[in-house]
Amino acid sequence: MSDIACRELCKTFHQGGETITALDHVSLDIEEGSFVCLFGPSGSGKTTLLNALGGLDTPDSGAITVGGQRLDGLSRGELADLRLHNIGFVFQAYNLITVLTARENVEFIMQVQGVPAGERRALATRVLEEVGLAGLEGRRPGELSGGQQQRVAVARAIATSPALVLADEPTANLDSRSAAQLMDLFVTLNKERGVTFVISTHDARVMGYARRLIGMRDGLIVSDEQQQPHAMDV
Amino acid sequence: MSLPLAALGTLAWRNLWRNHRRTLIMLAAIAIGVWAMIFMAALMRGMTDQMVRNGLQTLPGELQLHQRDYRRDPSVVNSMEPPAGELLQVLQSAPVAGWAGRVRVPAVISSERGSRSVTLLGIDPEAEQALGSLPEDLFEGRGLEGKGDRGLVIGASLARRLETALGKRVVIMSQDPDNNVAERGARVVGIYRGRLQGDEDRFVYAGRAAVQELLGIGQQISEIAVSGNDYRRVDEWYPRIAAAAGSGLETLTWTELDPFLGSMLAVQDGFTLVFMVVVFLALSFGLVNTLVMAIFERVREIGLMQALGMRPGLILGQIMLESLFLLCLGLVAGNLLAVLTIAPLASGIDISSVAQGMEMMGMSATLYPALHVQDMLMSTAVVIILGLLASLAPAWRASRLDPVAALTRD
Known part of the structure; x- marks a missing residue:
């Protein structure tokens, strides 16, 4: 499902009378079970590419195929369904629904999917335990630290066993210890469950975890290398 | 896909109480509006009843x-x-x-x-x-x-x-x-x-x-x-x-014997409905403003829900539910207030200071407000139907937000 193919993606923005090229004929293939980092300076197009892969943003031209399904012909509702059932998102901040508790946040997608109450409750509890948040299930986002909030977001992203997790600067607001714990968790999920991770970052320590590093600048892919992953020093 | 009503209901209810003060002010406005609808309808019903009864005693x-x-x-x-x-x-x-x-x-x-x-x-x-x-x-x-x-x-x-x-x-x-x-x-x-x-x-x-x-x-x-x-x-x-x-x-x-008297009932029903609609139209500006503000404050969250895979229809449904909860709470409070204020007036309101003018309309010096279930139902229908219609525009806009723009909103 999570094989990703992008062909000749272009995307421009207009800001203050200026045209900004976010994606400039980007072509890319990502295999199932990959652990990929997109890196580059701010404005290089990482987030735009990530949003396009998740069907959140529509490129001006080019084609994206996720798990054999072309995204360009899908309606908003169909794209939503694709994300609901196949893609987990982790953002840099504002990841959680503030009026729901940690468990309810994790259960939320399953509720929308129609998973029975008992099943989703058990699953949410188990996944929260896995990400080290046992005992904090009843807390609302405001009562959790930034690292704990990110873990809840990860728990939510993986609870439904998506084939693909897209993470946009997931460690940007975390201290080193929390960032290392989060990345360890990603690596474990990638290895044990075969979840494909595509992570955008400009944090060199995060890049160390990736098996594949894709460098971007001015909307172009400027490097694409395989590497031996190594954990960050905390 | 079945509608996850429980999930939407929980979200809608909790979102309603994010800003207690704003919600309570809006609730008070709806309750007072509903009270005004029912109280005025009761007074008008009382007047009409009295005019018809007086007319029937004269017919007889x-x-x-x-x-x-x-x-x-x-x-x-x-x-x-x-x-x-x-x-x-x-x-x-x-x-x-x-x-x-x-x-x-x-x-x-x-x-x-x-x-x-x-x-x-x-x-x-x-x-x-x-x-x-x-x-x-x-x-x-x-x-x-x-x-x-x-x-x-x-x-x-x-x-x-x-x-x-x-x-x-x-x-x-x-x-x-x-x-x-x-x-x-x-x-x-x-x-x-x-x-x-x-x-x-x-x-x-x-x-x-x-x-x-x-x-x-x-x-x-x-x-x-x-x-x-x-x-x-x-x-x-x-x-x-x-x-x-x-x-x-x-x-x-009696409606044939005195067509004017007979037309009173239909005129009164129509007038009551018009009055209720006018009161609610004034109220709807506040309701729409409340919803717009509530949506504006959580644009990022709506973007997040879209990113997580919530269909636009579900986002629209959640905001409509939020509006429905607000309207229902206002209706309960307004109806209760109406019953509590009309019941003590069952013995009549003395309008003798204006009785001479009222007499020309076939009324006497005491006005008996008449609380009718049909008026309570009519005000409920007006508030729910028009309230949901008024909520549609902000809810629709929220459901059509661009998720990327919403997620990056400052």
């Missing part, structure tokens, strides 16, 4: 039977025989609560100081009691003691105009069936205060037998007035009486 009855030509020429010529046989049987059975045969003719009453044209009513006081058509406030003298009573009961205003008083003799004059003048002297045995001053000037009461004797019409009467004690349900029992009366008599409901 919710249904009348006459000789076919009586309405064209309400003189003694168009009298009829008292009810008998099947008609009498129907009149004596439920749901008829009371009936009275009466002589009703135009007449002239003269004192030594003046003359006035009046309507002479020859009545059986016992039967009229059931119709509620006897003058309620007999402030001087006595009422008629039976259908053979030869005295007259006149209105206070008429007594003033004729410069006559209790115990004085007056002359009552009308026409007999041969168009000859029929007149006789009679003593004023009672003076009444009418619900309306016009009634005091217009109606003179005498024993039915005495009037029949004056006019030389034997047992004949001008009309039969029938009451079922609920003017809104007269159509249910009208056909039985009309069938028993046969084609020789004309059977008319």
Whole structure:
């Protein structure tokens, strides 16, 4: 499902009378079970590419195929369904629904999917335990630290066993210890469950975890290398 | 895909209370609006009820039977025989609560100081009691003691105009069936205060037998007035009486006898609805503003929900549910407030300071607010339907937000 193919993606923005090229004929293939980092300076197009892969943003031209399904012909509702059932998102901040508790946040997608109450409750509890948040299930986002909030977001992203997790600067607001714990968790999920991770970052320590590093600048892919992953020093 | 109502409901309910103060202010506004709708409707219903009841007591009855030509020429010529046989049987059975045969003719009453044209009513006081058509406030003298009573009961205003008083003799004059003048002297045995001053000037009461004797019409009467004690349900029992009366008599409901009075109900229903809609239109600006603000404050969260895979329809549904919760809470509070404020007024509101003006509309000095379930239902329907319609625009806009723009909103 999570094989990703992008062909000749272009995307421009207009800001203050200026045209900004976010994606400039980007072509890319990502295999199932990959652990990929997109890196580059701010404005290089990482987030735009990530949003396009998740069907959140529509490129001006080019084609994206996720798990054999072309995204360009899908309606908003169909794209939503694709994300609901196949893609987990982790953002840099504002990841959680503030009026729901940690468990309810994790259960939320399953509720929308129609998973029975008992099943989703058990699953949410188990996944929260896995990400080290046992005992904090009843807390609302405001009562959790930034690292704990990110873990809840990860728990939510993986609870439904998506084939693909897209993470946009997931460690940007975390201290080193929390960032290392989060990345360890990603690596474990990638290895044990075969979840494909595509992570955008400009944090060199995060890049160390990736098996594949894709460098971007001015909307172009400027490097694409395989590497031996190594954990960050905390 | 089944609608995850529980998830949407939880989100909607909790979002409602994100900003307690704003929600409470909006709730108060809806509650007061709903209260105003129901309270005003109760006052208007009370006024209409009173006008209709006063009108029915003057008619009297919710249904009348006459000789076919009586309405064209309400003189003694168009009298009829008292009810008998099947008609009498129907009149004596439920749901008829009371009936009275009466002589009703135009007449002239003269004192030594003046003359006035009046309507002479020859009545059986016992039967009229059931119709509620006897003058309620007999402030001087006595009422008629039976259908053979030869005295007259006149209105206070008429007594003033004729410069006559209790115990004085007056002359009552009308026409007999041969168009000859029929007149006789009679003593004023009672003076009444009418619900309306016009009634005091217009109606003179005498024993039915005495009037029949004056006019030389034997047992004949001008009309039969029938009451079922609920003017809104007269159509249910009208056909039985009309069938028993046969084609020789004309059977008319109160709405036909007094079309103006009959139109009051429809006019009032329409006016109540218009009033409710106007109140809600004013209220809807606040509601829309509340929703717009609530959405504006959580644009990022809406973007997040879209990113997580919530379809636009579900986001729209969640915001509509939020609005529905707000409306329902406001409705409960408003209805409760209405019941609590209207119940203590059951004994009536004294409007005597403006009673003279109100009398022209057929009302008396005390107004009885009438709380009707149908008005509560109507206000509920207006608030829910218009409230949801007003909420559609902000909810639609929220559901169509661009997720990327929403997620990056400052």
